[in-house]
Amino acid sequence: MREKLWIYGGLLLFLVGVTFPVWRDAITHATTQPPALEMPANQKQCVAPTDYMLTSHMKLLMDWRTSAVRDNNWKYTSFNGKVYQKRFSGTCLQCHSKAKFCDRCHTYVGARTPYCWNCHVDPALVKGATP
């Protein structure tokens, strides 16, 4: 009888653990509604097609960094012919807000807070400074 208590207790613990997402989401009233991202007000188009940006913006950033820092190539010609400076804060964050755009989405999908901000600055925090 005592063994049965251990076994059923263990099984119950396992089931409670496996269903953790179900009851945790019930407690926090999670919905499938993604967070509202603040889109640039006066702009229509990102530096690359939106589909690509949505999934692969981190790759673009890495390409920019490598070609800018290593090959001294600072100009990025976008798919629609516009030319951008390969600047992290200086380009992305001129249109986008870090806190209300990048961070909101990253928090939602649980992306590791990009360590880039250890060095690169959020222009919103240094009003008037040149990026």
Place this chain on the structure above:
Amino acid sequence: MKPLVPLFVILAVIGLAYGGGQLADTRYLLGIVLPYAAIATFLLGFSYRVIRWAHSALPFHIPTTCGQQKTLPWIRSSWIENPHNKRGVLTRMALEILLFRSLFRNSRAQIEEGPRLLYTENKWLWLGALAFHWSLLVILLRHLRLFVEPVPRFVIGMDTIDGFLQIGAPQLLITDVVVVAALLYLLKRRFTDRRLRYISLYTDYFALFLLLGIVITGILMRYFFKVDLEGVKQLALGLVTFSPTLPAAVGPLFFVHLTLVSLLFAYFPYSKLMHMGGIFLSPTRNLANDSRRQRHVNPWNYPVKVHTYQEWEEEFHDKIKNSGLPLEKE
């Protein structure tokens, strides 16, 4: 030949899921119906098997030991290798489950020139198994970020450690490298060791190929053919909050990953993978070696009709007395 059939089965599933990930109807089937069916099978099947085990008889008291048993107070007993109480059993179980202690003692028998039988240490299986299982656990916990909102703090913390090499973006995760290396080693072991190849079954290969398929599609999705994680999270949250949502644009690779995962969960309770639950219920491990102090009664014992000496003496009391033989009672 044995590995080929499971390989083709997995490849067929991958092909079907890849195709199915492109059509609206089959997306619903693969993205919502299949995961629910799979997780229900997993939970019910797992519980069923554990309950069946709980009710099976334990005819003998059979802990396996490899240390000095507790005897006289002045002989030092090894309380972990040969546990005599609950504390010892729990410690031994914990070490077995968390560190695979018995695999650490794995040895290998070889016939050398001579012929001479040689036993050597072989820790590779232990290392490979440990690396695989721990990586898998970390990966599963990491996936919580897709199912839980807000994301628990420990999941992010775990990933910061996992990605501390800071290679590339998205950051290279150490567990991703380790899990593939470990799975490939576990597979290679079955291919290259002749004796092991002989005893390997379809199911052994099936489990390995299935896990490799899941892990490789996951890695492809993370580093190479990116999918829209926001959409994936909507789908995943929809599943666990019972409000199924099918986001418009998630790549077909995600459906391959999800289908393989569903297959794994549905297959789990019927397969050798149930060792996850079984390890806790192994009588060779979870019993204390106290059979000299505590009587273990076999539940299968047939009620045998016995006639004891006392009863016999009583029956023939007068005859024994008359013949002058000694009586125990007097």
